[in-house]
Amino acid sequence: xxxxxxxxxxxxxxxxxxxxxxxxxxxxxxxxxxxxxxxxxxxxxxxxxxxxxxxxxxxxxxxxxxxxxxxxxxxxxxxxxxxxxxxxxxxxxxxxxxxxxxxxxxxxxxxxxxxxxxxxxxxxxxxxxxxxxxxxxxxxxxxxxxxxxxxxxxxxxxxxxxxxxxx
Numbered sequence: 001x002x003x004x005x006x007x008x009x010x011x012x013x014x015x016x017x018x019x020x021x022x023x024x025x026x027x028x029x030x031x032x033x034x035x036x037x038x039x040x041x042x043x044x045x046x047x048x049x050x051x052x053x054x055x056x057x058x059x060x061x062x063x064x065x066x067x068x069x070x071x072x073x074x075x076x077x078x079x080x081x082x083x084x085x086x087x088x089x090x091x092x093x094x095x096x097x098x099x100x101x102x103x104x105x106x107x108x109x110x111x112x113x114x115x116x117x118x119x120x121x122x123x124x125x126x127x128x129x130x131x132x133x134x135x136x137x138x139x140x141x142x143x144x145x146x147x148x149x150x151x152x153x154x155x156x157x158x159x160x161x162x163x164x165x166x167x
Contacts, residue, residue, distance in 0.1 A: 008045070010052075018035050018056060021035075026063065028060075071092055
């Protein structure tokens with residue numbers, strides 16, 4: 001152990017450097033290398049230090065915006081190999097679609113989170129409905145034919161898809 005240095009934590013300077021690198025879209029492996037800590041130390045510190053973790057993760061998300069901007073530059077840079085540019089572009093797009101799916105993802109959200117109250121419309125519809133039960137019962141008890149029942153009700157039953165159950 002180096003005297004005066006806790007190998008299980010990051011100094012303020014290391015934390016600032018890690019956040020600055022994350023803001024530029026630098027990979028996590030490269031951040032740990034430039035900060036000078038192992039994966040284990042960095043992961044434990046991030047897990048145990050909630051404030052750092054929150055700031056670092058926000059910085060990484062912001063850094064993804066720079067990666068998205070880099071996509072435009074890849075298309076314009078004629079000095080790069082076409083296949084290598086395509087591979088890099090595809091990798092950046094994949095990372096963006098996973099890490100910032102709400103902005104760069106392929107999924108289209110068509111969920112509607114709206115509540116509609118139809119109780120008033122149902123009450124109005126119920127008030128317009130005519131109760132034909134007594135007329136049907138009376139016609140059936142008298143042995144009326146379906147044609148006479150239709151005339152009594154003055155409703156074109158055959159035209160609205162009700163099966164002819166009275167014949």
